[in-house]
Amino acid sequence: MTRKRPGYPDDPVFVARQKVTLAQALRCYTYNGAYQMRMEDQVGSIAVGKKADMVFLEKNLFKVSPDKIHSTKVVQTMMDGKVRHSLL
Numbered sequence: 001m002t003r004k005r006p007g008y009p010d011d012p013v014f015v016a017r018q019k020v021t022l023a024q025a026l027r028c029y030t031y032n033g034a035y036q037m038r039m040e041d042q043v044g045s046i047a048v049g050k051k052a053d054m055v056f057l058e059k060n061l062f063k064v065s066p067d068k069i070h071s072t073k074v075v076q077t078m079m080d081g082k083v084r085h086s087l088l
Contacts (some may be wrong), residue, residue: 001025022061022069052081053083 003019004011034044043051050068077085
């Protein structure tokens with residue numbers, strides 16, 4: 001998103017035209033990835049009938065400063081609706 005090294009907010013921006021918003025980045029890593037694999041009917045978004053592959057984070061990324069997102073911890077992961085990792 002920022003085109004800077006994680007944890008170095010004072011670094012100069014590297015190739016500024018490649019910056020994306022958080023919403024764009026999340027869509028790239030979810031729905032667009034599923035679409036590229038021709039699996040958007042099974043994964044990539046939350047909908048009835050799709051596989052429940054999800055990652056739960058400790059914070060709402062939309063409320064975290066972009067230069068701090070890299071330090072947000074994963075609280076739980078699910079694959080095919082089953083918990084595979086949990087700190088709860």
